[in-house]
Amino acid sequence: MEYFIELLFSxxxxxxxxxxxxxxxxxxxGIIGLINFAHGEIYMIGAFTSFIVATVLSIYxxxxxxxxxxxxxxxxxxxxxxxxxxxxxxxxxLRHAPRLSPLxxxxxMSMFLQNYVLLAQTSDFLPxxxxxxxxxxxxxxxxxxxxxxxxxxxxTALVMVGLTLLIKFSRIxxxxxxxxxxxxxxxxxxxxxxxVISTTFVIGSALAAIGGMLIASHVGQINFFIGxxxxxxxxxxxxxxxxxxxxxxxxxxxxxxLTESFATGYVSSDYEDVFAFSLLVLILIFKPSGLxxxxxxxxx
Amino acid sequence: MISFQELKRSLLVSLWFVFLTFPLMVIKVxxxxxxxxxxxxxxxxxxxxxxxxxxxxxxxxxQKQRRRERLAAGTLVEREPLIQVILREPRYLYPLVxxxxxxALLFPFLFSTYQxxxxxxxxxxxxxxxxxxxxxxxxxLLDLGYVAFYAVGAYxxxxxxxxxxxxxxxxxxxxxxxxALFGVxxxxxxxxxxxxxxxxxxxxFGEIIRLILENWNEFSRGPSGIANISRPGFFGVExxxxxxxxxxxxxxxxxxxxxxxxxxxxxxxxxxxAWIALREDEIACQAMGIDKTKTKLTAFALGATWxxxxxxxxxxxxxxxxxxxFTFMESAIILCIVVxxxxxxxxxxxxxxxxxxxxxxxxxxxSDYRMLAFGAVLVTMMIFRPQGIIANVRxxxxxxxxxxx
Numbered sequence: 001m002e003y004f005i006e007l008l009f010s011x012x013x014x015x016x017x018x019x020x021x022x023x024x025x026x027x028x029x030g031i032i033g034l035i036n037f038a039h040g041e042i043y044m045i046g047a048f049t050s051f052i053v054a055t056v057l058s059i060y061x062x063x064x065x066x067x068x069x070x071x072x073x074x075x076x077x078x079x080x081x082x083x084x085x086x087x088x089x090x091x092x093x094l095r096h097a098p099r100l101s102p103l104x105x106x107x108x109m110s111m112f113l114q115n116y117v118l119l120a121q122t123s124d125f126l127p128x129x130x131x132x133x134x135x136x137x138x139x140x141x142x143x144x145x146x147x148x149x150x151x152x153x154x155x156t157a158l159v160m161v162g163l164t165l166l167i168k169f170s171r172i173x174x175x176x177x178x179x180x181x182x183x184x185x186x187x188x189x190x191x192x193x194x195x196v197i198s199t200t201f202v203i204g205s206a207l208a209a210i211g212g213m214l215i216a217s218h219v220g221q222i223n224f225f226i227g228x229x230x231x232x233x234x235x236x237x238x239x240x241x242x243x244x245x246x247x248x249x250x251x252x253x254x255x256x257x258l259t260e261s262f263a264t265g266y267v268s269s270d271y272e273d274v275f276a277f278s279l280l281v282l283i284l285i286f287k288p289s290g291l292x293x294x295x296x297x298x299x300x
Numbered sequence: 301m302i303s304f305q306e307l308k309r310s311l312l313v314s315l316w317f318v319f320l321t322f323p324l325m326v327i328k329v330x331x332x333x334x335x336x337x338x339x340x341x342x343x344x345x346x347x348x349x350x351x352x353x354x355x356x357x358x359x360x361x362x363q364k365q366r367r368r369e370r371l372a373a374g375t376l377v378e379r380e381p382l383i384q385v386i387l388r389e390p391r392y393l394y395p396l397v398x399x400x401x402x403x404a405l406l407f408p409f410l411f412s413t414y415q416x417x418x419x420x421x422x423x424x425x426x427x428x429x430x431x432x433x434x435x436x437x438x439x440x441l442l443d444l445g446y447v448a449f450y451a452v453g454a455y456x457x458x459x460x461x462x463x464x465x466x467x468x469x470x471x472x473x474x475x476x477x478x479x480a481l482f483g484v485x486x487x488x489x490x491x492x493x494x495x496x497x498x499x500x501x502x503x504x505f506g507e508i509i510r511l512i513l514e515n516w517n518e519f520s521r522g523p524s525g526i527a528n529i530s531r532p533g534f535f536g537v538e539x540x541x542x543x544x545x546x547x548x549x550x551x552x553x554x555x556x557x558x559x560x561x562x563x564x565x566x567x568x569x570x571x572x573x574a575w576i577a578l579r580e581d582e583i584a585c586q587a588m589g590i591d592k593t594k595t596k597l598t599a600f601a602l603g604a605t606w607x608x609x610x611x612x613x614x615x616x617x618x619x620x621x622x623x624x625x626f627t628f629m630e631s632a633i634i635l636c637i638v639v640x641x642x643x644x645x646x647x648x649x650x651x652x653x654x655x656x657x658x659x660x661x662x663x664x665x666x667s668d669y670r671m672l673a674f675g676a677v678l679v680t681m682m683i684f685r686p687q688g689i690i691a692n693v694r695x696x697x698x699x700x701x702x703x704x705x
Contacts, residue, residue, distance in 0.1 A: 035496045048324060055329040056336050074323065081320050093683045100442055101682045103496055104639055107444070108678025111632055115672035120324045120342075127331050228628070232507070235500055270515040277504035277511075284501055285489040 005145075007265040008258070013149045013218065015257020016156035020211030021234030022241070022249040023163065024083075024204030030180040030244035031200050032095070037106035038086050039208060040231015041113035042079050044224065046209025047128075047216040048117060050075035054129050068131050075209040082113070083205025084198055092194070110231075117224040124223065131217040148218045155214060159207065160250060167246065172199055180244070229273060236280040242293020251291060310354040317350035318343050360684065383690055387647070404553055408546050416549050420617060422657040423552040424610050427559050429637040429649040431606025434563065436635065437644035437692070438572060439599035440579025442499040444631050445486070445506025449479040449604035451513065451626035453611020458526040458621050459519075468532035472612050479608020480601040487600035491593055506631055513623040525622025532616050548617055555613070556650075559606060563646055566602070575599055576644075629671065636674045639681050642688020651689060 021043050028036045054071040062070075090109045094102040132148040167173035178186040179196045187193050215230075216222045233256065241252025256276060263275045283290065325342040329335070370376035386392045408416045428450065435443045453475040460466040460474065490501050513520045520526070531544045532551060539547060566572045574595045577585040586592050615621050633656065641652025656677075660670045681688065 035500065045324070052323050052327050052329055055331050056327060059329070059334050059336055078320070078323060085316075085320060090679050090683075097682070097686065099496070100436075100440065101686055103442060103499060104635070105679050105682040107499075107632065107635070108675045108682070110675070111671055112675030112679065115669075115675060117324060119668060119672060120321070121328065129331070232500070232504065236504075239497070239500075271511065274508055274511050274515075277508045280504050281489060281501055281508075284493055284497055288493065288497065 003265070007261045009145045009149050011258035011261030012254065013152050013257070014261060015254035016153055017211045017215045018234050018237040018256050019250045019253025020156055020159065021208050021230060022237040022253050023246065024208045025235050025238040026243055026246060026249040027200050027204045029238070031176065031197055032091070034091060034102050035106065035235065037231070038109040038113055039204065040227035040234070041110050042083050042086070042205045043208035043212045043230055044227030045082050045113065045117065046075040046079035047212030047222050047226065048121065049078045049209070050213040051126060051128055051216060051222055054131060058129055064133065071131065072210060072213055075213045076206040079205040079209030080202040083201040087198060087201040114224055114227065121224065125221045126223065128216045128220050128222050130220070152214045152218060155210070159210060163207070164246070172196070176200060233276050236276050239280060239290055240283050242290025245290070245292045248290055248292035306358055310351055310358065313354040314347050314351035318347050321346045384693055408549050413542050413545055416545055418658065418661050420545070420549050420552050422654055423556050424613060425634065425637060425657045426556050426650050426653040427606055427610050428634050429641065429653040430559050430563050430646065431603050432634050433638050433644065433646070433649045434566070435599050435603035436638050438567065438579065439575040439596065441596065441599060443502045443603065444499050444628070444635065445502035445504070446603070446607055446634055447626045447628070447630040448506040448509040449482055449607035450611040450614070450630065451509055452479045452482050453608030454615040454621050455513065455520060456608070457612040457615040458529050461529050462526055468530065468612065468616050472609060475612035476605045476608040479604040479611065483600040483604030484597055487597045491596055503628065506628060510623050510626050513626070523622060523624070525620060527620045529615050529619045529621070531619060552613065555609065560646060571595065571598055633674060636677055640677055640688060642690045642692055645688060645690050645692035648688045648690035648692065
């Protein structure tokens with residue numbers, strides 16, 4: 001039973017991180033219908049930026065709380081800037097190009113960013129400082145639930161509530177939903193579609209950066225390659241929930257996290273990534289619209 | 301030619317990139333020794349580099365705009381590109397082909413064994429590129445797991461050679477068929493998917509194959525790989541390493557020629573035209589009575605066949621394979637070859653493969669920047685020249701009215 005609870009929490013933690021990254025995929029897909037392959041790399045850059053800032057600050061002797069806040073802020077700001085720039089450089093010129101073009105451009109961007117970090121920093125695994133302290137009140141449960149698990153779950157929950165409120169009630173949120181429904185119509189009613197798309201990339205990238213920082217301090221190490229697998233898995237989560245749907249991305253993230261956690265715990269840990277990929281292939285064959293997505297009708 | 305306004309905008313772009321790359325390019329920390337090094341010189345490089353690139357892009361767009369204006373005004377007539385003229389006119393084409401063929405035949409005698417070896421690799425990528433070109437260029441299905449079929453071919457030969465001691469020539473068709481079988485196996489479930497989903501599923505498929513090869517020790521010997529694979533035999537003649545390489549070179553050359561011939565014929569065949577129709581418009585293509593399922597499956601199977609064959613050659617060439625040779629990066633390189641050369645264009649893909657494989661070999665000093673450059677190539681080609689170096693020209697029939705007498 002204890003093992004079950006341990007796996008449950010590890011699954012929920014994984015799931016919440018997948019959900020954070022999946023939100024970026026799903027928001028971008030909802031608005032411009034593009035799979036942003038570089039999103040996993042944005043997440044990696046977020047983790048790296050927070051690693052650099054946190055390490056520098058800890059060397060200069062800042063208190064832990066300040067380190068956590070500043071590292072998180074820096075990760076979000078820089079990742080958002082990268083997301084904004086990637087959209088502007090690699091996707092915007094191709095908005096009216098054939099479908100395959102932005103996709104290939106996105107793959108190129110992903111390769112470019114990955115190797116850019118590799119060259120600018122290092123190919124080694126780097127030890128990530130422990131940003132989340134072990135809480136005292138968690139002491140009795142520490143053998144099943146780590147403090148960082150709890151911190152990740154709480155942070156993700158807060159971020160998701162914030163995002164839902166933003167999209168439901170704010171002006172830009174309404175503009176985003178309008179653009180997702182019908183871009184031409186949104187333009188006609190005076191929405192600056194370019195700005196909405198940029199904002200979507202900024203928000204999605206910042207979410208991924210927070211996810212990157214949380215998971216990196218949970219796992220304790222990072223390198224330039226973490227974005228690739230995380231990106232594919234988050235994409236799986238987005239598709240599982242129904243791409244384009246925001247609650248779907250969250251649900252998909254948790255389903256994927258739990259599946260992986262239980263499958264590696266009870267079946268075999270060698271094939272951890274195979275489970276995720278197989279799940280992806282199975283969903284796409286049997287229910288390509290996902291759990292909460294609308295069926296896509298192709299029109300001439 | 302360049303106004304002050306544009307200069308200012310480029311300066312702003314350059315400032316933005318300095319800010320953007322600041323944490324990753326300038327700061328470098330050593331978390332164990334707890335040392336921070338500030339590399340300010342990198343910020344200067346980024347500033348200069350991004351300024352120059354931004355100016356070049358501006359100039360490019362200004363030129364393009366001017367050209368369009370002049371074309372519209374009628375002061376400039378669009379000329380057929382030189383390469384298309386050469387391809388069309390037999391009196392230029394035949395001597396050129398003869399020269400290239402002669403050079404290719406004499407290559408191993410003109411250059412060292414080392415160079416020949418590199419050339420074999422380049423030729424392998426030519427065939428891989430032409431194979432992927434069927435799937436991506438002709439049928440318009442973005443396949444990011446192409447390396448899986450390559451792995452299937454290589455492991456088919458390695459395992460059959462290891463357990464049953466089967467020779468190269470026997471396994472070559474078996475490897476091709478195995479890869480085609482896997483192509484159909486992948487093709488079936490993904491038939492209903494549109495472009496972007498297809499890309500991810502094929503990517504996942506490629507990774508699944510690699511992970512299985514890595515983890516299923518009893519089957520594939522895991523990450524340590526399979527060694528001592530036999531080289532291709534020539535009627536049982538014992539060969540030295542050098543003559544084996546020479547033999548392999550001509551073998552690859554023959555494979556390239558066969559591939560070019562087959563792909564060229566395929567392009568103009570009924571199925572080839574069906575692929576192009578499918579690429580252009582799926583619904584219209586179905587309305588014309590083309591069987592979508594069959595057309596997509598044949599594209600996958602035929603594309604995979606070439607990868608399988610090259611996989612067998614690869615295993616025979618290196619005599620050692622392990623899963624590390626079949627990562628996503630391989631698929632990305634092959635895709636890059638097709639995109640750079642020109643999707644759907646046979647000559648383009650050949651040139652693309654030679655450029656992308658040979659250039660990094662001779663620019664060893666910059667080898668770290670190879671994948672970075674490949675990524676940049678994909679993005680820039682899509683933005684500035686989506687048709688590739690050598691565009692695939694549609695066969696058109698011109699109907700010329702006879703002058704009334």
